[in-house]
Amino acid sequence: MSETFQEISPADFFYRNRDIAGFTNPSRAIYSTIRELVENSLDACEINGILPEIYIRISPEKEPTSDPSIYKIRIEDNGSGIPSNIIPSAFGQVLFGSKYKLRQTRGTFGLGGKMAVLYGQITTHGQAKIISSIGGPKSYEYTLTMDIQKNRPIVIKNKTHRNKSQWHGTIVEFTTEADYSRAMAKILDYLKQTAIVVPYANLTFVDPKGRFYKFDRATTLMPKPPTETIPHPHGIDIETLKRMIEATNSRTMKDFMKRHFQRVGESTARKFLEFADISYKRKPKNLTPEEIVKFVYAVKNYEGFLSPDATCLSPLGKELLNTGIKKELNPEFIAVHQRRPAAYSGYPFIVEVGVAYGGEIPKSAGILLYRFANRIPLLFDEASDISYKVTNDMMNWRHYRVLPDTPLAVFVHICSTKIPYKTVGKEFIADRPEVEHEVINALREVARHLSLYLSKKHHMEREKKRLDVFSKYLPKIARFSTKLAKKKKIPDVKKLMRSAARYAKEE
Amino acid sequence: MPRKSKKKQRKGAVKERKEKVISSLQNFGEKTYDQIVSGEFPWTNIPSRSINNIFYDEKLRQYILGDRSVKRTARNIRHIRPLTQLIWIGMFADELSRQSKTSTLRDVYYSAQAYEMSFTDQQESDNLITDLETVIGYSREDFNVFPEERSAIFGDLTVEYTLPGYEGNKLNLTSHPDGMMIGPALTSSELVNCKADKVIAIEKGGLFTRFIEEKVHTKHKALLIHTAGQAPRATRGFLKRLNRELKLPVYIFTDGDPWGMHIAMVIISGSANAAHLRDLNTPDAKWFGVWATDIVDYKLPSDQLTELDVKRLHELKKDPRYEGKLWKKEIDTFIKINKKAEQEAFSRYGLTYIVDEYLPAKLEIAESL
Numbered sequence: 109m110s111e112t113f114q115e116i117s118p119a120d121f122f123y124r125n126r127d128i129a130g131f132t133n134p135s136r137a138i139y140s141t142i143r144e145l146v147e148n149s150l151d152a153c154e155i156n157g158i159l160p161e162i163y164i165r166i167s168p169e170k171e172p173t174s175d176p177s178i179y180k181i182r183i184e185d186n187g188s189g190i191p192s193n194i195i196p197s198a199f200g201q202v203l204f205g206s207k208y209k210l211r212q213t214r215g216t217f218g219l220g221g222k223m224a225v226l227y228g229q230i231t232t233h234g235q236a237k238i239i240s241s242i243g244g245p246k247s248y249e250y251t252l253t254m255d256i257q258k259n260r261p262i263v264i265k266n267k268t269h270r271n272k273s274q275w276h277g278t279i280v281e282f283t284t285e286a287d288y289s290r291a292m293a294k295i296l297d298y299l300k301q302t303a304i305v306v307p308y309a310n311l312t313f314v315d316p317k318g319r320f321y322k323f324d325r326a327t328t329l330m331p332k333p334p335t336e337t338i339p340h341p342h343g344i345d346i347e348t349l350k351r352m353i354e355a356t357n358s359r360t361m362k363d364f365m366k367r368h369f370q371r372v373g374e375s376t377a378r379k380f381l382e383f384a385d386i387s388y389k390r391k392p393k394n395l396t397p398e399e400i401v402k403f404v405y406a407v408k409n410y411e412g413f414l415s416p417d418a419t420c421l422s423p424l425g426k427e428l429l430n431t432g433i434k435k436e437l438n439p440e441f442i443a444v445h446q447r448r449p450a451a452y453s454g455y456p457f458i459v460e461v462g463v464a465y466g467g468e469i470p471k472s473a474g475i476l477l478y479r480f481a482n483r484i485p486l487l488f489d490e491a492s493d494i495s496y497k498v499t500n501d502m503m504n505w506r507h508y509r510v511l512p513d514t515p516l517a518v519f520v521h522i523c524s525t526k527i528p529y530k531t532v533g534k535e536f537i538a539d540r541p542e543v544e545h546e547v548i549n550a551l552r553e554v555a556r557h558l559s560l561y562l563s564k565k566h567h568m569e570r571e572k573k574r575l576d577v578f579s580k581y582l583p584k585i586a587r588f589s590t591k592l593a594k595k596k597k598i599p600d601v602k603k604l605m606r607s608a609a610r611y612a613k614e615e
Numbered sequence: 616m617p618r619k620s621k622k623k624q625r626k627g628a629v630k631e632r633k634e635k636v637i638s639s640l641q642n643f644g645e646k647t648y649d650q651i652v653s654g655e656f657p658w659t660n661i662p663s664r665s666i667n668n669i670f671y672d673e674k675l676r677q678y679i680l681g682d683r684s685v686k687r688t689a690r691n692i693r694h695i696r697p698l699t700q701l702i703w704i705g706m707f708a709d710e711l712s713r714q715s716k717t718s719t720l721r722d723v724y725y726s727a728q729a730y731e732m733s734f735t736d737q738q739e740s741d742n743l744i745t746d747l748e749t750v751i752g753y754s755r756e757d758f759n760v761f762p763e764e765r766s767a768i769f770g771d772l773t774v775e776y777t778l779p780g781y782e783g784n785k786l787n788l789t790s791h792p793d794g795m796m797i798g799p800a801l802t803s804s805e806l807v808n809c810k811a812d813k814v815i816a817i818e819k820g821g822l823f824t825r826f827i828e829e830k831v832h833t834k835h836k837a838l839l840i841h842t843a844g845q846a847p848r849a850t851r852g853f854l855k856r857l858n859r860e861l862k863l864p865v866y867i868f869t870d871g872d873p874w875g876m877h878i879a880m881v882i883i884s885g886s887a888n889a890a891h892l893r894d895l896n897t898p899d900a901k902w903f904g905v906w907a908t909d910i911v912d913y914k915l916p917s918d919q920l921t922e923l924d925v926k927r928l929h930e931l932k933k934d935p936r937y938e939g940k941l942w943k944k945e946i947d948t949f950i951k952i953n954k955k956a957e958q959e960a961f962s963r964y965g966l967t968y969i970v971d972e973y974l975p976a977k978l979e980i981a982e983s984l
Contacts, residue, residue: 574692577692577695577696578689578692578695581689581695581696581698581699582689582695584699584702584703584730584731584732585647585651585657585689585695585698585699585702586651588644588699588702588703588705588706589644589645589647589648589651589657589702589706590644590648591644591706591709592640592641592643592644592645592647592648592702592705592706592709593641593644593645593647593648594641594644595645595648599648599651599652601651603654604651604654604656604689607656608690
């Protein structure tokens with residue numbers, strides 16, 4: 109019996125494996141759809157330093173019956189826009205670029221947006237409408253579907269509009285099956301948390317019942333956009349190395365190392381190649397498979413490389429994190445901290461944390477934890493996340509005057525060219541010792557500030573209570589003793605009150 | 616005429632004491648008032664009632680407080696509330712005394728609430744009343760605050776009320792066969808005429824009634840007092856007056872166990888709790904039974920001592936008030952025979968035996984002590 113083997117297209121692959129991309133069921137799918145589209149829009153704005161204006165609408169496509177039902181999704185952004193010739197493939201074709209370059213982005217490969225459209229197509233047989241302009245005199249409108257098996261966009265309609273106002277941005281509209289009522293809480297939570305971590309964005313959301321949600325920007329300051337970088341030697345594997353060799357035009361291994369790896373110069377390249385027992389004059393394209401393996405093995409064991417360069421990263425920064433927390437949660441006290449860059453397996457990362465106390469932070473059984481990775485809120489599988497472990501199991505909060513009922517929220521943001529997610533679902537950060545170390549040290553730092561604040565507050569409350577006691581009892585003593593002494597005039601205790609306040613300051 | 620003058624002198628005793636109490640309270644108020652006027656945080660010294668400041672005074676034959684005192688000042692956040700409460704109680708006591716009204720400890724506790732001066736609990740208010748006693752040197756009964764417990768008196772004594780509305784009314788204390796309650800009206804009365812020549816204080820109500828029925832008050836010319844267990848301070852103060860003003864000897868009759876013995880001792884030598892007060896004990900009073908030796912001599916039905924009884928006896932042995940020969944002997948006998956007996960135990964020999972046989976015999980012995 110012979111089996112038939114069949115090549116499948118990347119689009120087909122994702123169609124068959126949509127669970128892993130977060131499209132498990134109609135409730136999870138609508139959440140993922142919104143999330144992926146919002147993230148694409150934010151990336152499109154930020155890379156070009158544009159203050160994001162994002163409008164999201166979910167409207168019932170037919171008379172509302174019971175969920176799951178068919179909804180129309182519309183999302184508009186003011187990002188840089190997509191050149192007209194690329195629009196069809198940007199939304200109708202799942203692409204793998206030959207990515208030798210690394211950059212801190214929200215999504216990986218821009219896959220999520222396509223999955224959202226693909227899911228809409230397979231659940232509703234609908235088409236997607238894309239309108240985009242890069243700010244030129246014209247804007248372009250495409251109506252298209254995707255040929256899943258062939259991994260090709262099928263353009264159904266194609267219109268050109270005049271763009272007098274030189275608008276730039278992208279509008280995406282399509283129908284999809286969704287269970288909005290079950291996903292509502294998560295979607296709102298997602299938008300609120302996005303507003304925390306992107307405090308310079310205006311987010312507007314109209315839900316299927318016509319309810320209007322608005323998250324206004326609180327600052328026009330934006331973090332410097334991430335830059336592209338070449339890999340660090342510790343970050344490569346055999347497949348990557350093979351592809352790099354295929355693409356390079358370097359003639360010697362020394363030159364290859366200097367040109368394609370970050371923080372490798374003349375001397376590092378020489379020393380390493382000596383360590384790896386590969387001649388620096390050797391031509392990369394002539395390496396044998398055994399030598400490739402030897403090279404990768406040596407890379408993992410060589411300790412002489414400089415640590416990865418973190419200047420390509422785009423952390424939020426203390427000021428923005430503070431602004432975001434303040435605008436969405438309005439707490440009584442905030443402390444934020446940014447760790448110096450660190451690295452794991454050749455990837456640089458930066459941990460930023462915040463702690464917020466009191467104000468509108470609700471009193472709850474535990475500490476509220478907000479997790480972010482590359483400016484994406486992480487909402488699922490909280491208990492498996494490294495930050496959860498650090499916050500709940502490793503921090504001795506009592507040491508910082510935090511009691512079990514203290515209203516407290518903790519914010520952890522990790523940015524990296526490669527976030528160490530544990531699963532494809534991209535919902536929680538793996539238990540990496542390097543990350544754990546950064547998170548706990550950052551939390552200890554903000555907790556120290558919180559502890560100082562709480563101690564000061566406690567002291568002031570105690571002082572107030574103390575003076576309250578004096579102002580309650582001194583007049584009574586005056587009144588009672590006047591009566592007991594058979595005097596007429598009750599003596600003034602103001603002078604005593606003043607000295608009571610003075611002791612408070614002295615103490 | 617000489618008789619009248621003696622009567623007049625006696626009549627002043629209650630009033631005079633009352634004036635002293637009121638002026639002492641006013642002094643306390645003035646001191647506090649002047650402190651505030653001079654810009655000082657009000658304060659007062661309270662003689663310490665802690666155990667290491669209580670000493671037994673051989674001459675007074677009672678416990679007294681030593682020299683140590685604690686300063687309670689409004690400058691200290693932990694003191695200001697109790698100090699305010701103390702002054703409030705002073706004010707309240709002053710009102711009671713001037714208006715000749717009485718109040719119970721429970722009343723004081725509730726009255727404070729009208730002045731937003733609530734006490735946390737009864738104990739706190741009771742402690743502060745004791746503080747006031749210590750500061751002014753008079754017992755709470757002197758400023759008309761009484762506990763709930765009451766004891767009773769029966770016998771041929773005529774008193775004259777000083778209580779407003781009853782002033783000048785006279786009453787003979789044989790008027791009511793259940794005995795008369797020793798309450799504020801009685802303790803504030805002048806003692807005008809007495810036909811008795813002794814006082815017998817009795818621990819238990821049953822025996823008190825029996826003694827009245829058997830006419831002990833006429834047979835033995837005695838005033839009978841029911842202490843109802845440990846004698847209330849008002850009763851102890853009244854016993855003292857009977858002893859001092861009327862020169863009547865006082866005899867005490869209790870159960871034959873360490874607890875009964877101690878009821879007698881508190882009447883004689885006072886308690887450590889009242890070390891800050893005077894005139895509550897009657898040093899010349901005599902305890903005539905039930906002794907441990909009586910249990911043996913009269914072959915009384917008895918119970919075995921409990922562990923607690925034995926422990927108490929050993930404590931009493933070390934107590935300076937029990938220095939006397941009689942006490943030592945009785946304590947040792949209790950321990951030796953390991954027995955105790957109640958006053959009612961005499962009923963074994965018939966209901967009247969105790970009055971006809973035991974009492975005369977023991978009174979004779981007691982007189983000779």
